[in-house]
Amino acid sequence: xxKQQEGPVRQEASVRRRRVLIASVAGCAxxxxxxxxxxxxxxxxxxxSPGAVAMAAVGSGxxxxxxxxxxxxxxxxxxVRARPGDAASWAVLGAAYVERGRRxxxxxxxxxxxKALRASLEAQPQRNTRAVAGLAALANARRDFRAGRRWGxxxxxxxxxxxxxxxxxxxxxxxxxEHRAAKRTxxxxxxxxxxxxxxxxxxxxxxxxxxxEDAAAWLADAAAGARAPVERAAYLEQAGRLAFxxxxxxxxxxxxxxAARLDPDQRAAQAGQGRALAALGRTVQALKAYRVAxxxxxxxxxxxxxxxxxxSLGMPNAARAQYGLLRERVRGAAxxxxxxxxxxxxxxxxxxxxAAVRRLRAEWQRRPAPEVADALGWALYRAGEPAQxxxxxxxxxxxxxxxxxxEALYMYHRGMIEQDLEHHGAARRHLTEALRINPHFSPLHAxxxxxxxxxxxxxxxxxxxxxxxGAG
Numbered sequence: 176x177x178k179q180q181e182g183p184v185r186q187e188a189s190v191r192r193r194r195v196l197i198a199s200v201a202g203c204a205x206x207x208x209x210x211x212x213x214x215x216x217x218x219x220x221x222x223x224s225p226g227a228v229a230m231a232a233v234g235s236g237x238x239x240x241x242x243x244x245x246x247x248x249x250x251x252x253x254x255v256r257a258r259p260g261d262a263a264s265w266a267v268l269g270a271a272y273v274e275r276g277r278r279x280x281x282x283x284x285x286x287x288x289x290k291a292l293r294a295s296l297e298a299q300p301q302r303n304t305r306a307v308a309g310l311a312a313l314a315n316a317r318r319d320f321r322a323g324r325r326w327g328x329x330x331x332x333x334x335x336x337x338x339x340x341x342x343x344x345x346x347x348x349x350x351x352x353e354h355r356a357a358k359r360t361x362x363x364x365x366x367x368x369x370x371x372x373x374x375x376x377x378x379x380x381x382x383x384x385x386x387x388e389d390a391a392a393w394l395a396d397a398a399a400g401a402r403a404p405v406e407r408a409a410y411l412e413q414a415g416r417l418a419f420x421x422x423x424x425x426x427x428x429x430x431x432x433x434a435a436r437l438d439p440d441q442r443a444a445q446a447g448q449g450r451a452l453a454a455l456g457r458t459v460q461a462l463k464a465y466r467v468a469x470x471x472x473x474x475x476x477x478x479x480x481x482x483x484x485x486x487s488l489g490m491p492n493a494a495r496a497q498y499g500l501l502r503e504r505v506r507g508a509a510x511x512x513x514x515x516x517x518x519x520x521x522x523x524x525x526x527x528x529x530a531a532v533r534r535l536r537a538e539w540q541r542r543p544a545p546e547v548a549d550a551l552g553w554a555l556y557r558a559g560e561p562a563q564x565x566x567x568x569x570x571x572x573x574x575x576x577x578x579x580x581x582e583a584l585y586m587y588h589r590g591m592i593e594q595d596l597e598h599h600g601a602a603r604r605h606l607t608e609a610l611r612i613n614p615h616f617s618p619l620h621a622x623x624x625x626x627x628x629x630x631x632x633x634x635x636x637x638x639x640x641x642x643x644x645g646a647g
Contacts (some may be wrong), residue, residue: 282511456613
């Protein structure tokens with residue numbers, strides 16, 4: 176009897192299981208249909224375009240990528256064609272032209288920038304701080320620091336709390352040798368704003384005031400806090416430059432390589448690699464690094480450095496080719512309204528060209544900054560006027576006037592001038608100091624400094640008279 180009842184029970188249980196399974200499948204199907212019909216949550220915010228990122232960077236005073244700048248320029252060109260009275264778009268376009276010209280070492284962008292910024296001012300003559308600040312940036316890029324100061328101070332009067340104006344003024348004051356004004360402006364900037372861009376600006380001011388340790392600390396903090404790879408690369412390039420100036424080519428090379436990895440268009444870092452590799456005796460790699468840098472950014476300073484490296488290696492024809500490129504780039508800069516007279520004057524002075532003194536005197540009238548004083552003093556020395564040269568060499572190394580007391584090249588120039596004037600004690604001291612600061616400061620001049628120190632010999636015994644030029 177039990178066996179007879181077992182069959183129907185099993186059948187009933189089987190039916191119940193099938194019903195549960197069908198219900199479960201139906202429920203899943205319904206749930207799936209509901210999920211399909213419900214609006215989906217977005218996966219996350221859409222990544223901004225390179226042009227939008229460049230727009231934010233240009234507006235906030237931090238570096239932008241070259242692709243981003245190209246996209247931003249295309250967008251703004253289209254905008255001003257559609258709306259010729261759009262003052263804001265004209266101002267952004269002008270600022271983007273300035274930054275792209277600077278990154279590419281292509282002064283052909285500067286006339287376009289000026290036209291765009293003037294168009295912005297025509298469309299909005301009153302309280303157009305963005306266009307006025309753009310003209311300050313343009314003037315600084317052209318090394319017309321007097322105009323940069325004028326436009327920067329005008330922008331500051333329009334909006335005293337607009338923090339991005341302060342770095343423009345610091346650049347202008349520094350270019351004019353007004354280092355106290357630069358420091359006061361930095362103090363006001365740090366009261367208004369903090370962050371990586373301000374830290375990097377503070378580092379530059381400390382470096383110019385002969386405080387490399389402070390500058391290195393500020394730059395380390397700036398690089399650590401940078402938000403974008405291109406921004407961090409810019410700060411690492413500055414850190415590499417500082418490390419090289421302090422005589423540490425290994426640390427410099429690490430900074431330069433990381434900067435170039437983060438931003439392949441960071442040509443200053445590539446040229447820096449050439450500088451550091453040459454100091455480390457890796458000349459084949461150094462030559463390659465310089466060529467890569469010049470291919471992307473034909474900067475006259477890089478051509479000068481590469482030419483000097485070729486010259487130090489006994490390759491005069493290759494050196495002359497680089498010096499020819501330098502002169503060509505200086506002419507191109509002049510056509511774009513930019514002044515590269517200082518680097519050309521240095522080349523002429525080193526090679527005994529009498530035009531150097533005239534050129535650098537004119538540069539000194541435009542901007543009496545320490546780097547110009549150093550170059551003019553060296554040109555006068557090479558022209559056989561060491562007494563006049565010494566006045567400028569002292570000015571270039573005077574810390575009270577913002578002089579580069581920690582600049583190996585300045586110390587070398589001063590020491591050689593003092594040696595010619597038979598101020599042997601001062602000459603020995605300053606030539607030794609140049610090599611202490613950076614034993615690799617120049618592939619041409621560092622060996623000359625060592626030879627000069629050897630020729631001067633040991634200091635005389637205590638109490639013996641020795642000609643000196645005074646305290647250094």
